[in-house]
Structures are given as structure tokens and as C-alpha cells.
Amino acid sequence: MTKPGANPSIWDTKPLDPTAILLTDKVAIVTGAAQGIGEATALALARFGAHVAVCDRKKEGVLATGREIEALGRRTHVGVLDVRDEDAASAFIAEVGEKFGAVDILVNNAGGGFWSPFLEVNAKGENALIRENFGSVTIFIRHTAPLMTNGGSIINVTSIEGHRAGPGFAIYSAMKAAVTNLTFSLAMELASSKIRINCIAPDMVPTPGDEGLGDASGAIDFAGLELTAWPETGSVQDCAAAAVYLASDMSRFMTGAALHIDGGTWASHGWKVKSAGGFTL
Numbered sequence: 001m002t003k004p005g006a007n008p009s010i011w012d013t014k015p016l017d018p019t020a021i022l023l024t025d026k027v028a029i030v031t032g033a034a035q036g037i038g039e040a041t042a043l044a045l046a047r048f049g050a051h052v053a054v055c056d057r058k059k060e061g062v063l064a065t066g067r068e069i070e071a072l073g074r075r076t077h078v079g080v081l082d083v084r085d086e087d088a089a090s091a092f093i094a095e096v097g098e099k100f101g102a103v104d105i106l107v108n109n110a111g112g113g114f115w116s117p118f119l120e121v122n123a124k125g126e127n128a129l130i131r132e133n134f135g136s137v138t139i140f141i142r143h144t145a146p147l148m149t150n151g152g153s154i155i156n157v158t159s160i161e162g163h164r165a166g167p168g169f170a171i172y173s174a175m176k177a178a179v180t181n182l183t184f185s186l187a188m189e190l191a192s193s194k195i196r197i198n199c200i201a202p203d204m205v206p207t208p209g210d211e212g213l214g215d216a217s218g219a220i221d222f223a224g225l226e227l228t229a230w231p232e233t234g235s236v237q238d239c240a241a242a243a244v245y246l247a248s249d250m251s252r253f254m255t256g257a258a259l260h261i262d263g264g265t266w267a268s269h270g271w272k273v274k275s276a277g278g279f280t281l
């Protein structure tokens with residue numbers, strides 16, 4: 001027999017219908033929102049009803065995203081900052097708190113890396129990758145979670161590289177894996193505050209930042225192979241859709257999980273689809 005929890009499910013008082021996906025008047029923060037997955041996610045959250053604060057170090061791009069959010073009839077707050085800078089990040093988050101009162105959704109999307117054999121990465125480069133892909137996430141969670149006074153949803157954009165080897169991207173991959181593990185721990189620590197925390201782990205989603213990464217390494221040779229098992233190209237909108245789901249009540253009982261938005265790459269565990277048909281390892 002199921003032991004009843006201390007509190008009832010929201011579905012005891014609310015119907016599961018299409019309104020459950022809506023984010024009407026929720027307040028979101030999206031980092032790295034000038035382009036790519038961050039921009040698409042910020043606009044999707046706004047289309048589903050949220051007011052969306054955005055930040056990025058690319059001034060023109062993030063200002064343009066802010067204008068698009070306003071054109072959707074939602075409010076915004078724009079920060080031009082480096083997410084590794086705790087003073088700048090905490091000041092931006094405090095401004096969002098003052099403007100909107102509380103925060104409901106945080107998308108830690110800003111991140112990235114460069115191809116280099118591990119033995120050629122110097123201490124400065126390593127530190128930059130750690131702060132970019134892990135330190136920024138802890139900074140934003142530490143300063144935003146206290147503003148999630150009505151509960152909330154934290155969404156960390158990690159990567160397939162956090163779930164497998166990343167030759168040429170060793171530090172980047174290790175930091176994405178670190179964010180995945182951080183997500184497990186914080187799912188436990190933040191649950192009593194009704195703050196959920198989950199990951200989106202993309203692969204092969206064309207973005208400005210993704211352009212040429214594989215070519216630059218020369219390490220990825222897709223000749224005769226399909227990029228993914230799924231026979232269509234991934235899109236930033238696929239990641240944005242996952243973020244809307246994780247932000248909404250539709251995922252109300254999900255915390256500490258990763259959604260693999262990757263056309264089957266994670267499931268394949270190394271198997272590739274041959275263009276001529278069949279599979280190979």
C-alpha cells in the first residue's frame with residue numbers, strides 16, 4: 001500500500017489539461033541568451049507566458065533578445081555581464097528580484113569550450129573552462145534560489161559530453177558531468193523549498209557557438225555515418241521545448257533528472273547509424 005506523503009499532489013486540486021504547460025506571469029532568468037539555445041529558450045518561456053530576464057556578455061544580441069521578449073508582451077530585464085563574475089551576476093539577480101519580487105525559473109545555459117588535447121591545456125585555460133561551465137552555475141543558483149520564495153525550477157543545460165568521454169574537450173566534459181552531479185545533490189537539498197532542479201543534455205544542435213567545433217578538432221569524422229539515429233537535424237527549439245516542460249507543472253514530480261535532447265546519441269552508447277544502412281560501433 002502506498003504511504004501517503006505529508007502534502008497532497010497538485011493534481012489532487014488541479015486538472016491535468018493543456019493549461020498545465022503554461023507559465024503565465026512566472027519570472028524566469030536565462031543566462032547566455034544572446035543567441036543559440038539560450039535565445040530560443042528565453043523566447044519560448046516568454047511565449048508560454050513568463051516574464052524573462054536575460055543576460056549575456058554579447059551586448060547587441062542580448063538586447064535584441066530583450067526586445068523580442070517585450071514584443072511578445074512579456075516583461076524583461078537585460079544584463080550585459082560575464083556569468084563567471086560573481087559580483088556582476090549577483091547584482092543582476094538582485095535587480096531581477098527588486099523588479100519582479102520573486103523568481104520562479106532559472107536556466108543556466110551560458111557555457112562553452114574549445115578543442116585542445118588535455119596535455120596542451122594550461123592552468124589559465126583550465127580555470128576559464130571550470131568557471132565558465134561549473135562556477136557560473138553555482139553562482140547563479142546560490143544567488144537565485146533565495147528569491148524562489150514560491151518554489152521554482154532550475155534547469156541546467158549540460159551536454160551529452162557530461163555523460164560520455166569528450167576527447168579534446170576533457171575539462172569542458174568533466175565540468176558538464178560535475179553540473180549533472182551537482183543537480184543530484186541539489187535535488188535533495190532544495191526539495192523541501194519546493195525547488196526542482198534538472199538538466200537538459202543536448203547533442204548536435206546547430207548554433208552559432210557549435211559551428212566549426214568538430215571541424216576545428218579534426219577528430220570527428222562522420223564520413224559515411226549519420227550524425228544521430230533520429231533522421232532529422234536537432235534544433236534549438238527542441239531544447240527550448242524541453243525547458244518549457246521542465247519549467248512547467250507538467251514536470252512537477254521530476255527533480256534530479258536529465259532530459260537527453262540528442263536524437264538518440266545517449267541511448268546509442270557509441271553505436272552509429274551508417275548512411276548506407278545498418279549500424280556500426
Ligand SMILES: NC(=O)c1ccc[n+]([C@@H]2O[C@H](COP(=O)([O-])OP(=O)(O)OC[C@H]3O[C@@H](n4cnc5c(N)ncnc54)[C@H](O)[C@@H]3O)[C@@H](O)[C@H]2O)c1
Nearest residue numbers: 032034036037056057082083111159204205207208209210
Ligand atoms: N549546440 C549544441 O549542440 C550543444 C551541445 C551540448 C551542450 N550545449 C550547451 O548548450 C549551451 C548553449 O550553447 P549554444 O550551442 O547555444 O552556444 P552559443 O555559443 O551559440 O551560445 C552561448 C551563449 O552564451 C554566452 N556566454 C558564454 N559564456 C558566457 C559567459 N562567460 N558570460 C556571459 N555569457 C556567456 C555566449 O555569449 C552566447 O551568447 C552551452 O552550455 C553549451 O555547452 C550545446
